[in-house]
Amino acid sequence: MRLAELSDRSGVSxxxxxxxxxxxxxxxGRQINATTAEYDGTHLRKLRLVRALxxxxxxxxxxxxxxxxxxxxDSLGRTVRLGAAVWELPQGPQPDEGDEYDRAAHQExxxxxxxxxxxxxxxxxxxxxxxxxxxxGVATFRRLGYDWGAEQLVPYAELMHRTAVLDLDNLERYPxxxxxxxxxxxxxxxxxxxxxxxxxLAQEEESARRxxxx
Amino acid sequence: MRLAELSDRSGVSxxxxxxxxxxxxxxxGRQINATTAEYDGTHLRKLRLVRALxxxxxxxxxxxxxxxxxxxxDSLGRTVRLGAAVWELPQGPQPDEGDEYDRAAHQExxxxxxxxxxxxxxxxxxxxxxxxxxxxGVATFRRLGYDWGAEQLVPYAELMHRTAVLDLDNLERYPxxxxxxxxxxxxxxxxxxxxxxxxxLAQEEESARRxxxx
Numbered sequence: 001m002r003l004a005e006l007s008d009r010s011g012v013s014x015x016x017x018x019x020x021x022x023x024x025x026x027x028x029g030r031q032i033n034a035t036t037a038e039y040d041g042t043h044l045r046k047l048r049l050v051r052a053l054x055x056x057x058x059x060x061x062x063x064x065x066x067x068x069x070x071x072x073x074d075s076l077g078r079t080v081r082l083g084a085a086v087w088e089l090p091q092g093p094q095p096d097e098g099d100e101y102d103r104a105a106h107q108e109x110x111x112x113x114x115x116x117x118x119x120x121x122x123x124x125x126x127x128x129x130x131x132x133x134x135x136x137g138v139a140t141f142r143r144l145g146y147d148w149g150a151e152q153l154v155p156y157a158e159l160m161h162r163t164a165v166l167d168l169d170n171l172e173r174y175p176x177x178x179x180x181x182x183x184x185x186x187x188x189x190x191x192x193x194x195x196x197x198x199x200x201l202a203q204e205e206e207s208a209r210r211x212x213x214x
Numbered sequence: 215m216r217l218a219e220l221s222d223r224s225g226v227s228x229x230x231x232x233x234x235x236x237x238x239x240x241x242x243g244r245q246i247n248a249t250t251a252e253y254d255g256t257h258l259r260k261l262r263l264v265r266a267l268x269x270x271x272x273x274x275x276x277x278x279x280x281x282x283x284x285x286x287x288d289s290l291g292r293t294v295r296l297g298a299a300v301w302e303l304p305q306g307p308q309p310d311e312g313d314e315y316d317r318a319a320h321q322e323x324x325x326x327x328x329x330x331x332x333x334x335x336x337x338x339x340x341x342x343x344x345x346x347x348x349x350x351g352v353a354t355f356r357r358l359g360y361d362w363g364a365e366q367l368v369p370y371a372e373l374m375h376r377t378a379v380l381d382l383d384n385l386e387r388y389p390x391x392x393x394x395x396x397x398x399x400x401x402x403x404x405x406x407x408x409x410x411x412x413x414x415l416a417q418e419e420e421s422a423r424r425x426x427x428x
Contacts, residue, residue: 011357048358056354078425083418113415120422121415130414137408140270143225144262146400152384157412159377164416166369168424186360188414194351195413196406198371200344201327201335202378203398204297208334210382211292 003029006039010047017047023061025050025068049182057189063088071181078177082184087129089188105139112150116157163195217243220253224261231261237275239264239282263396271403277302285395292391296398301343303402319353319363326364330371377409 007014020026026046029037046068053064070076070084109131113122125131141148167187174180221228234240240260243251260282267278284290284298323345327336339345355362381401388394 052354052358056358077427079418079421079427082421086414086417118415118419120427121419123427124418124422128415128418130411130418133411134408134415137404137411140266141404141408144266144270144400144404146404148405153408153412155380156377156409157416159373159380160409160412161416161420163370163373163413164420166373167417168420170366184417186358190351190355190358190360191362192410192413194348194355194367195370195374196410197344197347197351198367198374199377199406199409200300200402201332201342201348202371202375203300203381204293204338204342204344205332205335206375206378206382207293207296208338213291213293213334213337 001039002036003039006043006047010044010051012047012051020047020050023065025061025064045179045182049186052186052189057089059089059189067185071178071185074177078180081177081181083124083128085181085185086188087127089185101139101143102135104142105135108138108149109135112153112157115150115154116161118157118161167191215253216250217253220257220261224258224265226261226265234261234264237279239275239278259393259396263400266400266403271303273303273403281399285392285399288391292394295391295395297338297342299395299399300402301341303399315353315357316349318356319349322352322363323349326367326371329364329368330375332371332375381405 001009003014003017006012007017010017012020017026021028026043029039029043031037049068049071050064053059053067054061059067066088067085070081070088073081073084076084110122110125113119113125121128121131138149138153167184171180171183171187174183215223217228217231220226221231224231226234231240235242240257243253243257245251263282263285264278267273267281268275273281281299281302284295284302287295287298290298324336324339327333327339335342335345352363352367381398385394385397385401388397
């Protein structure tokens with residue numbers, strides 16, 4: 001298809017598509033003469049992903065380029081490739097003040113992973129932004145004087161593990177490795193807000209069931 | 215306790231405490247003479263909440279004031295009071311383009327709530343930002359060409375409902391109504407990032423279990 005059709009079918013303006021091409025976010029089309037290039041389904045799919053990253057995920061162009069680079073890097077194993085793509089995305093709070101609360105939170109989160117039997121996650125702790133975000137979260141509760149640690153988090157972690165099992169089952173429905181990694185990135189951008197909305201709706205539902213609307 | 219002790223025990227500077235007092239985020243202390251006021255445990259607790267809202271939740275002062283107003287408004291029933299406090303917090307994407315995708319997403323989300331038997335949540339749809347965020351999320355998937363609707367969301371919604379049951383069970387451990395509403399607000403600010411981190415860690419764990427690190 002020509003640029004105009006790619007624009008029609010993707011809902012992205014030709015000017016924006018040209019910008020993505022210049023920035024290397026989309027691979028060039030097949031040049032059929034000096035002024036015309038031909039695009040195909042892979043361009044359409046990639047364009048959809050770039051839109052999700054930039055327009056929905058509000059990811060900077062340089063970050064989008066890094067995410068796409070990881071998605072396409074088939075020298076990496078699947079776990080690392082999924083991880084690397086998602087790790088480029090904006091993460092929860094990362095600063096670690098290195099004070100007594102942070103040190104206690106590190107120990108608490110390590111104890112949590114042990115209790116859960118998440119042996120693989122334990123090996124990733126030095127790399128994973130999610131691990132750091134969890135430490136920061138636990139430290140914040142403690143710094144504010146709330147008792148909210150491994151004890152309270154175990155049942156939540158078990159529910160999040162079931163959620164992750166659903167995520168990966170859904171991922172495996174996609175035939176190619178590239179599509180699976182793409183879907184994992186989209187999950188982090190599109191599905192996390194949906195889960196948050198479902199969680200808040202479920203709180204409203206459960207609250208009304210317990211206490212009514214009065 | 216005096217201002218200096220309130221500052222020591224809360225970790226908030228006296229200048230910041232004075233600012234919160236001026237802005238009406240903290241109730242005034244009991245004036246014991248022209249220059250000295252006496253503060254107590256309720257000030258310490260409220261200060262902790264204000265810090266969570268402003269320093270951790272990055273909520274503007276005016277929003278924090280609204281949230282606190284709802285927390286203290288005991289003319290409201292618990293469901294509405296919990297809801298009103300949380301609804302003031304920053305929400306997921308709210309814009310609704312009113313196009314065919316949004317209309318289809320409204321129908322899809324209504325069908326989802328019916329299938330789940332969330333009769334109370336259905337009654338709140340015109341009020342609840344979570345409902346709107348869910349519609350926007352479903353519409354975004356569709357706009358990008360992904361098949362991700364009620365069918366796929368039912369098992370996620372069921373897990374989020376179990377998560378909400380845990381949330382409310384935890385809430386009920388607090389003796390007073392004011393503390394319960396406070397904890398619900400803190401849950402939305404502090405615990406949602408923790409859940410997101412647990413979810414991403416669980417994805418890494420499950421991915422490594424299925425595919426190893428290679």
